[in-house]
Ligand SMILES: [Zn+2]
């Protein structure tokens with residue numbers, strides 16, 4: 083146990099204080115502003131698969147927009163170039179918006195996949211905030227199974243529904259259920 087100075091209470095070591103949720107959360111990784119909640123060891127796989135679908139959606143829609151785009155590729159790939167073309171009167175405002183939307187989609191896709199890659203790598207190394215010190219000595223497969231596995235094996239990772247396999251699990255006393 084340690085004393086959480088913000089909750090003014092004794093807190094188990096597995097719990098970390100979240101300044102946004104304003105409570106201590108069991109096995110917390112980080113606070114996700116998109117989801118509006120803390121991501122924990124138990125919700126990590128569902129967060130990752132949700133992020134994966136989101137990243138794929140960004141790429142697919144970006145590429146569809148791109149293949150339909152009547153502008154030179156350099157204008158589309160680089161939003162500042164598109165802005166320059168618009169200010170010098172070469173392209174219309176609607177084409178500028180079009181170029182920014184494509185940029186946003188492709189950049190979001192790259193950012194999401196970069197973040198997911200970082201999470202998988204750190205989960206394999208046992209270096210995510212909720213990992214135990216012993217996790218660093220475990221093999222990458224064991225660490226990945228501890229985060230992405232479960233009673234249904236890797237099916238728990240593919241089905242983004244946290245109730246599967248966790249019905250009997252009770253959160254530690256005083257923790258926030260996420
Ligand atoms: Zn706290």
Ligand SMILES: [Zn+2]
Pocket residue numbers: 100101102103104112113114119120
């Ligand atoms: Zn939080």
